[in-house]
C-alpha cells in the first residue's frame with residue numbers, strides 16, 4: 001500500500017508517488033564546522049485523489065526556511081530582471097490604470113518586480129518575511145512589510161491601505177502550505193474587480209522534462225490549471241486566465257478573480273483540455289515520472305563515477321535550491337564534484353546542504369576551467385551558455401540531467 005497523507009487544499013487523501021528519502025533544507029548552506037546542526041526531513045510527493053493537487057507529504061516549519069539570512073536573491077539573473085520588468089510594465093498599462101491603483105506583492109524578495117512599479121509612482125506594498133532580502137527591496141525605495149502574508153496580514157493591509165487592484169506572487173504561492181489562510185486573505189484584500197496573479201513551476205513541464213529537482217522543501221505545491229481551478233472555487237475565487245511562461249524551467253502564470261467578476265479566457269479551457277489529454281492528474285502518469293527519475297539518478301552517478309576514474313575535474317554550476325535534491329538523492333559527494341560555483345555572496349564559502357560540497361565564487365571557475373561543468377542552474381541555461389563561450393573554447397563540456405543525462 002502506498003503511503004498517504006491529508007490534502008492541504010480539500011482534506012482528501014494524498015497518495016505518494018515518489019520518495020526522495022531524507023533531505024536537508026535546500027537553501028540552508030552550511031557554515032564549515034557546523035555540519036552536525038543540519039535539519040533533515042522526508043521529501044516525498046503525492047497527488048490528492050479528490051482535488052488532484054500534487055503536494056509534499058511532509059511540511060517543513062516556515063521559519064526554518066524563510067528568515068533573516070534567506071540566501072536567495074531574485075536579482076541574481078539578468079533574464080529574470082528583464083522578465084519581471086516586462087510584467088510590471090504590463091500590469092501598469094492594464095490592471096493599474098485607475099484612480100490611485102494599489103498592488104501588493106507576496107514574496108517580493110529583493111524588489112526585482114516592485115522596483116519598476118515604485119519608479120512609476122504607483123502605490124505598492126511588498127510582503128516579505130525574509131528580513132535580509134526585504135531590506136534590499138526597501139533600499140530600492142519600495143514599501144515593504146516584513147511579514148508572512150496570511151489572513152490576518154491581509155485584513156490589516158486592507159484596513160490601512162484599502163483594497164488591492166492586483167495581488168501578485170512569483171515563485172512564492174507554491175511555497176506556502178497554509179493555502180486556506182492565503183486565499184481567505186486574498187478575498188479580503190482584493191477590490192471587487194481586482195486580480196490575483198501568480199506564477200509558479202508547472203506540473204506539466206515537470207512531468208514532460210522529468211525536472212524532478214523542482215521538488216524540494218520550499219516547493220510545497222505543484223500546480224495545474226485543474227488543481228488551481230478547484231482550489232480557487234473552494235474560496236470564492238475563479239481561474240480566469242492562464243499563460244505558459246518559459247522561465248525557471250517552465251511555469252504557468254495564473255490569474256484569479258472574485259467568482260463571477262470576469263469571464264474566463266479561451267486559454268483556460270485549452271490548458272485544461274491539454275492536461276486531460278496528457279493524463280496529468282492520473283496516478284499512472286506520476287508513477288512513470290518516478291521511473292524516469294530513477295533512471296536519471298543511475299545514469300548521472302554512473303557518468304560522474306566514470307569521469308572520476310578517468311581523473312577528470314567536474315565542477316557544479318549554480319548552487320540552486322534545486323541542486324540539493326539532485327546531490328542528496330543521487331549521492332553526489334565532494335569526491336565527484338570538486339566545488340559548486342555560484343555568484344551569490346551569501347552562499348559562497350559555505351557547503352552545499354547535506355552533501356557538503358564547497359560553494360565558491362565564480363572567479364574560481366573562470367580562472368581555472370574544469371573539464372566538465374555540471375549545470376545545476378539549467379533553468380538559466382540560455383543566459384549561462386551566452387556568458388560561457390570561454391569555458392567551451394577551453395575544451396570544457398556541459399553535463400545536464402534534464403530531461404535526461406547528456407554531455408554537450
Ligand code: SAM
Pocket residue numbers: 066067070072074106107108109112127128129130133147148149150169170171172175176
Ligand atoms: N518573487 C521572487 C522571485 O520570483 O524571484 C522571490 C521568490 S523566493 C523563491 C520565495 C519568497 O517568498 C521568499 O523571498 C520568501 O521569503 C517569501 N515567502 C515565503 N512565505 C511567504 C509568505 N507567507 N508571504 C510572503 N512571502 C513569503
Ligand code: TMP
Pocket residue numbers: 076077078317318319320321322341342343344347377379380383384
Ligand atoms: P535559481 O535556479 O533558484 O534561480 O537559482 C540560481 C542560482 O544560480 C543562484 O544561486 C545564482 C546562481 N547563478 C550563477 O551562479 N550564475 C549565473 O549565471 C546564474 C544565472 C545563476
Ligand code: ZN
Pocket residue numbers: 007008009010011012013048049050051052053
Ligand atoms: Zn485535495
